[in-house]
Amino acid sequence: ETGVTQTPRHLVMGMTNKKSLKCEQHLGHNAMYWYKQSAKKPLELMFVYNFKEQTENNSVPSRFSPECPNSSHLFLHLHTLQPEDSALYLCASSQLRRGDEAFFGQGTRLTVV
């Protein structure tokens, strides 16, 4: 295991539901990330948090709402999603240095029905 834990591993939700994805890192890192992985597309960076502060939002729709209460925990709150939002959502963490290794969790496989 990489030291980055994501829950749940699988999630099926309706378009009117509200759910949250959770990520926890045990590596003492100070930067955390949400990525979206869809079939045949590059890993898409969604959000970046450095020292609990959001430093990047890559034009992500407002139906995705991140929360970082401390440097070890990261949440992604989901509401009124669309079927095209179905994907693998990956959390990663790293030290806040240029070119430092990012450690990924196993991801949450999200299906929106």
Place this chain on the structure above:
Amino acid sequence: QQQVKQSPQSLIVQKGGISIINCAYENTAFDYFPWYQQFPGKGPALLIAIRPDVSEKKEGRFTISFNKSAKQFSLHIMDSQPGDSATYFCAASSYKLIFGTGTRLQVFP
């Protein structure tokens, strides 16, 4: 300019053969070029990485070749094994990782 172009999309190699995956980038600010390996049901894991001050880095059967002037880098897997079957992503970073589209490698016995 933030893109990293990766090819091929899929690769089939016989056991013992050499697997080669290529990537190209545009942004000259990138200064860290990692390769990630992803098995089904798992998140990507760092395989090997290089910085632009060297042209080659080797770790066991895995080698990165880096051509700074051409803005290209490649992953070579020597003596490919069935256990190497996975999806490989190149990436480039200045302060955040930009990933290629991935290459699905299948190594047949």
